[in-house]
Amino acid sequence: xxxxxxxxxxxxxxxxxxxxxxxxxxxxxxxxxxxxxxxxxxxxxxxxxxxxxxxxxxxxxxxxxxxxxxxxxxxxxxxxx
Amino acid sequence: xxxxxxxxxxxxxxxxxxxxxxxxxxxxxxxxxxxxxxxxxxxxxxxxxxxxxxxxxxxxxxxxxxxxxxxxxxxxxxxxxxxxxxxxxxxxxxxxxxxxxxxxxxxxxxxxxxxxxxxxxxxxxxxxxxxxxxxxxxxxxxxxxxxxxxxxxxxxxxxxxxxxxxxxxxxxxxxxxxxxxxxxxxxxxxxxxxxxxxxxxxxxxxxxxxxxxxxxxxxxxxxxxxxxxxxxxxxxxxxxxxxxxxxxx
Numbered sequence: 001x002x003x004x005x006x007x008x009x010x011x012x013x014x015x016x017x018x019x020x021x022x023x024x025x026x027x028x029x030x031x032x033x034x035x036x037x038x039x040x041x042x043x044x045x046x047x048x049x050x051x052x053x054x055x056x057x058x059x060x061x062x063x064x065x066x067x068x069x070x071x072x073x074x075x076x077x078x079x080x081x
Numbered sequence: 082x083x084x085x086x087x088x089x090x091x092x093x094x095x096x097x098x099x100x101x102x103x104x105x106x107x108x109x110x111x112x113x114x115x116x117x118x119x120x121x122x123x124x125x126x127x128x129x130x131x132x133x134x135x136x137x138x139x140x141x142x143x144x145x146x147x148x149x150x151x152x153x154x155x156x157x158x159x160x161x162x163x164x165x166x167x168x169x170x171x172x173x174x175x176x177x178x179x180x181x182x183x184x185x186x187x188x189x190x191x192x193x194x195x196x197x198x199x200x201x202x203x204x205x206x207x208x209x210x211x212x213x214x215x216x217x218x219x220x221x222x223x224x225x226x227x228x229x230x231x232x233x234x235x236x237x238x239x240x241x242x243x244x245x246x247x248x249x250x251x252x253x254x255x256x257x258x259x260x261x262x263x264x265x266x267x268x269x270x271x272x273x274x275x276x277x278x279x280x281x282x283x284x285x286x287x288x289x290x291x292x293x294x295x296x297x298x299x300x301x302x303x304x305x306x307x308x309x310x311x312x313x314x315x316x317x318x319x320x321x322x323x324x325x326x327x328x329x330x
Binding site: 049054066 | 220222324
């Protein structure tokens with residue numbers, strides 16, 4: 001296993017831990033996006049550019065955005081009540 | 082349940098999960114190991130019998146084409162579900178309020194963000210179309226390109242040009258496009274039954290390997306999936322944005 005691969009694995013482990021450790025959901029959505037980006041770099045280094053491309057668009061664009069929109073809706077509801 | 086009992090259960094489950102993971106990973110082939118026979122076989126089949134250089138596209142749209150049909154219908158069902166659930170909660174009068182609020186908020190968007198969003202939207206649409214159209218040649222394809230196309234819409238949103246969909250007509254257009262793209266995949270699958278031997282069998286000219294117009298039905302399926310994914314995501318995001326705007330009025 002090359003140094004690059006080991007580095008990518010460590011970065012993914014750190015980003016995953018950071019996602020879980022983050023308590024504020026809004027920040028968590030952004031950190032989860034960074035975690036997804038580190039995963040896509042891992043996929044690319046291990047020779048799966050196709051999966052990496054899907055991972056980038058889904059984990060850094062679609063998922064954080066939907067989480068943020070859902071949080072915006074829930075947050076406003078909380079203020080109403 | 083006491084805190085200690087909970088902690089013990091979590092520890093037990095964690096250890097069990099770790100053991101299962103280690104056992105599962107230990108037998109995996111090393112990343113630098115020679116590829117298995119099935120990899121060489123599917124590479125050869127995709128390259129010589131389907132004329133595609135992106136072997137992943139050859140597998141997802143030919144060898145496992147029926148799986149991809151299922152995935153496409155899952156996304157279609159998800160978009161329909163989101164629309165039905167969210168639209169049941171909204172009324173026409175509040176839609177106008179949301180559009181007005183969006184119009185007011187447009188002035189608050191910084192000029193730099195608007196300029197950046199407007200400048201990037203065009204190139205990203207071109208890039209998304211490129212990824213969709215070259216799915217049979219290079220990594221990428223309908224799914225990835227479709228999400229990139231939908232991301233271009235988000236940039237338009239950031240640019241503050243279209244903050245709400247005040248009339249129903251753009252959404253109608255997206256809905257119809259999505260349904261047609263989902264149906265196109267099904268029709269290509271059925272076309273194999275009619276014009277060839279079995280469902281999903283190629284029935285159009287394969288073209289020259291490495292050229293843009295190659296891969297037969299794979300290229301058609303890539304474009305259908307690209308349009309389907311782009312419109313499904315646009316629909317879901319538009320509905321969610323409408324909800325967020327309605328809430329803030």
